[in-house]
Amino acid sequence: xxIETLPSDTVLVVGGGPVGLLLVKTLAHHGVKSVLGMxxxxxxxxxxAKFPFTCLFSTGLNDEKAASSWDLPSAEKLxxxxxxxxxxxxxxxxxxxxxxxxxxxxxxNACVEDPLVDIRSGWKATSAKxxxxxxxxxxxxxxxxxxxxxxxxxxxxxxGANSVVRESLGIKLDGGPLPGRALLVHFKSxxxxxxxxxxxxxxxxxxKTVEEGGSMKGAIIAQDEIDTWTIHRFLSADFDDSQLSxxxxxxxxxxxxxxxxxxxxxEVLVRSTWNPSVAIAQGFMGPKQRIFLAxxxxxxxxxxxxxxxxxxxxxxxxxxxxxxxxxxxxAGPQLLATYEQERRSVALLALQTAxxxxxxxxxxxxxxxxxxxxxxxxxxxxxxxxxxxxEYVQANDAHNKSLGVELGYxxxxxxxxxxxxxxxxxxxxxxxxxxxxPTTVSGYRAPHVFLQDKTPIxxxxxxxxxxxxxxxxxxxxxxxxxxxxxxxxxxVPLRISSLDEETAxxxxxxxxxxxxxPDGFVSWRGNSxxxxxxxxxxxxxxxxxx
Numbered sequence: 322x323x324i325e326t327l328p329s330d331t332v333l334v335v336g337g338g339p340v341g342l343l344l345v346k347t348l349a350h351h352g353v354k355s356v357l358g359m360x361x362x363x364x365x366x367x368x369x370a371k372f373p374f375t376c377l378f379s380t381g382l383n384d385e386k387a388a389s390s391w392d393l394p395s396a397e398k399l400x401x402x403x404x405x406x407x408x409x410x411x412x413x414x415x416x417x418x419x420x421x422x423x424x425x426x427x428x429x430n431a432c433v434e435d436p437l438v439d440i441r442s443g444w445k446a447t448s449a450k451x452x453x454x455x456x457x458x459x460x461x462x463x464x465x466x467x468x469x470x471x472x473x474x475x476x477x478x479x480x481g482a483n484s485v486v487r488e489s490l491g492i493k494l495d496g497g498p499l500p501g502r503a504l505l506v507h508f509k510s511x512x513x514x515x516x517x518x519x520x521x522x523x524x525x526x527x528x529k530t531v532e533e534g535g536s537m538k539g540a541i542i543a544q545d546e547i548d549t550w551t552i553h554r555f556l557s558a559d560f561d562d563s564q565l566s567x568x569x570x571x572x573x574x575x576x577x578x579x580x581x582x583x584x585x586x587x588e589v590l591v592r593s594t595w596n597p598s599v600a601i602a603q604g605f606m607g608p609k610q611r612i613f614l615a616x617x618x619x620x621x622x623x624x625x626x627x628x629x630x631x632x633x634x635x636x637x638x639x640x641x642x643x644x645x646x647x648x649x650x651x652a653g654p655q656l657l658a659t660y661e662q663e664r665r666s667v668a669l670l671a672l673q674t675a676x677x678x679x680x681x682x683x684x685x686x687x688x689x690x691x692x693x694x695x696x697x698x699x700x701x702x703x704x705x706x707x708x709x710x711x712e713y714v715q716a717n718d719a720h721n722k723s724l725g726v727e728l729g730y731x732x733x734x735x736x737x738x739x740x741x742x743x744x745x746x747x748x749x750x751x752x753x754x755x756x757x758x759p760t761t762v763s764g765y766r767a768p769h770v771f772l773q774d775k776t777p778i779x780x781x782x783x784x785x786x787x788x789x790x791x792x793x794x795x796x797x798x799x800x801x802x803x804x805x806x807x808x809x810x811x812x813v814p815l816r817i818s819s820l821d822e823e824t825a826x827x828x829x830x831x832x833x834x835x836x837x838x839p840d841g842f843v844s845w846r847g848n849s850x851x852x853x854x855x856x857x858x859x860x861x862x863x864x865x866x867x
Contacts, residue, residue, distance in 0.1 A: 322459075322468050322469065322470060323468070323470070324469070325470070325471050325472070327471060329474055329648075330648050331439075331474075332345075332348055332477065332644055332648065333458055333473040334476070334477045335449070335460075335477065335479060336480035336484075336616070336618070337429070337440070337479075338425065338479060338616065338617075339421065339424060339425050339616075339630065339634070340617075340636065340637050341477070341479030341480075341615075342425070342428040342429055342432050343428060343634055343637040343638075344477060344640065345432055345435075345438045346428070346432060346435065346438070347638055347642065347645075348437070348648075349435050349438055351641065351645030351649070351784065351785070351839065352437050352645065367417045367419035367423070368418040368419065368544075368545055368546050369546070370395060370396035370397040370400070372418070372523075372546050373523075374394070374395065374418065374721065375391070375393065375523055376390060376393065376522065376524040376525070377389075377519055378390065378525075378526050378710065379519055379526070380528070380577050380578045380579065380696060381578050382515065382516075382519060382577065382582040383576060383577075383579040384577075384579070385518075386520075388707050388711060389710055389711040389714035389715065390714075391714070391718050393523075393721055393722075396415040396416055396418070399416065403415060407770060407771050407825070408759065408829065409759030409769065410756065410757055411769065412728060413769040413777050416721075418523065420545065420549070421630070443462060443463045443464050444460045444462055446458055446460045446478075446485045447459050447460060447461060447485060448485065448489050449476060449478065449486045449489040449612055450489060451609040451612050453609060455472055455473060455474050455611060456473055456611045456612050457472055458471045458486075459471075474611070475611055475613070475644055476611070476612045476613075477615055477640065477644075478613070478614045478615070479614075479616050479618060479633075481618060482618070484614065484617075486618060487618050490604075490607045490614075492602050492607075493602070494602055494603070494621075495602075495603060496598070496601060496621075496672075497600050498596045499596070499599060499679075500558060501536075501555060501557055501596075502556055502558060502594055502595065502596045503539075503556065503596075504554040504562050504593075505553055505591070505592065505593050505594065506551070506554070506567045506570050506571055506591070507544075507550075507551045507592075508551075508571065508586050508587075508588060508589045508590055509549060509550075509586070509587040509588040510550060510584055510585060510587055511547075511585075511587065512584040512585040512586075515582070516541075516550070516584055521543075521546070522541075522543055524540055524543075525540060525541050526540045526682065527574060527575075527577035527578070528577070528685055528686040529686055530686065530691055530693035530696070531687055531690060531691055535683075535686040535691070536683045537685075538554070538555060538573075538577060538578075539553055539554040539574035540553050540574070541553075541574060541575065548587070549590075552570065552571050552574045552575075554574045556594075567586075567589045568586055571584065571586060572584070578691075578696055579696075597624075597679065598621040598622070599623065599676045600621045600672075601620045601668055601669055601672055602618070602619040604661060605619050605660060605665050606658075606660060606661050613640055613644075613657075613660060615633060615636040615637060616636065617629065619636075619668065620632065620668040620671075620672055622672045622676070623676065624675075625675050625682060625720055626674060626675050626678050626721065626723065628671035628672070628726070628727075629671075631727060632667065632668050635667070636660075636664050636668075638840045639660060640664075642838070643656050643659070650812060651811060651813045651864060652865055653861065653864050653865030653866030653867065654866070655735055656736065656864060656865025659865065662732075662733075662735065663733075663734045666730075667732075670726060670730055674719075674723060674726045681717045682720075685710070685713050685717070688713060689709035689712075689713050690706065690709070691706065692706065719755065723754050723755055724755060724756055724757045725752060725753045725756050725757055725758070726754050727757075728757040729750075729753065729756065729757040729765075731749065731752075731762070732765075734764070736844060736863050737763040737842075737843075737844065738763050738845040740762070740763070740846065741847050741849075744846075744847050744848045744849070746762075746832055746846065747760065747831050748762075749762045749765070750762075759829055760831070761846045762843065764842065766841055766842055766843075767789075767830070767837050767841055767843050768829055768830065770825070770830070772823050778820070778823075778826055781820065782818070782837060782841070783815070785813070785814035785815070785816070785839050786808070786815045786836065786839065786844070787816045787817075787818055787836075788801065788804055788815060788816070788834060788835070788837075789818050789830065789836075789837060790820065790821070791820055791826070791827040791835075792833045792834075793819060793821040797849070799850075800834060800847075800849055800856065801817055803853045803855075804834075804850070805817065806856070807853070807856045810857065811857075811864065811866065815860075830846075831846070832846035832848060833847070833849070834846065834847050834848065834849075838863070844863035
């Protein structure tokens, strides 16, 4: 067996999906160069910003109109709101609708072009273990069949739901698959007249009648508003999907509660089955803090709300800066442990929210007594039933409106420092799953706000830690100097951004001095510091030193 020892400044990442790719780009960002212009460049590949995120609920495309809808704004409209509602409650960037296939391809190309990323294609990990001073990961080259053991200081398992890395560490999952499964058909079609018969859409959900058992029959997703679509046809666990052709799966899904609705399919791109699962790993890292898990390797959740990918992306940013700090020599001994302290609770929140979304979605037909017989008979009873469908849909519309779940959570790890009582700063806001409430309490995401020159406050961040200073009195300048001295002593990269004339931003951020981490979360805030030792304690604890 061959052995390859990686340089001490290299992190081994197992798994080349979106989370793994983004993790290595985050590491590269903290190594040599930045990844600037990422959002705008990627948006050119996404669905144009003018298209709304409309979700329809349909009894079938044989009917003239949908029963109800969630009318979510386009990225263009949301961006207009962001530009005018400068109160800290909205993110800097509007949402973006992009196929994972396109996103992953773009990200892989960015990694290929990065001199700090060495991509090894065609390898399959077979085992992983921690040592006191590093890790050993054994993998097989699919092309040659050769087995190699890689030695490195750190490794991250981004190798999906059936993670070999997680299994090797003996980390168990809490939870598991939900009842039933789904047939996925990814296809090409330009039959827009029939597909968009009830209006342009992002998703259409088709409920199953109570005579058929209730729940959801399926859904269709518009991937690009041009010719690429995906249907999910929900099946019972014992259904033999080989008896259902891809074309018939599409037609029967689009037909909803009625007869199959045929369209012209130009090409079937992918056909597969998947089982919805609700599970979270009991740990996100090994006991020696040398191997870590991210993405589906440590949590699986239903697609409702899109939390799975978003949660994995946030893990890549959190773990990326902490591993970079460890490799670059300024991380304290407690820093890496905070990855699990911070991210597992967030993943659990996302998982529980997604489970609630899919539960309410699947419960709709039985809850409103959605009957095929009543629908076919028409008349007042059918209209009353469709009214119940509409009311249920509008009352359970949190799928893509839970900004608090996405942005408003709080980290409570050892590197998030409490306020000093003498500063009398605002208390933490009460959690609201639907809204992000701007705050700079430690552990929260620092709020976006445009400054007087129309630039976002985020543009004043450094690559690593940033101290935002809203006042420059002698007292504040002394505190800034103490923090700077402390950072230099601990070799922590720190940028000072003085914004002493930004009264509007200051009113939203509340504190005079705010220490922001590389991932945009607040480490500490205060209005003053009493001595150099206190400043040293702030920097030391924020970076994981005892």
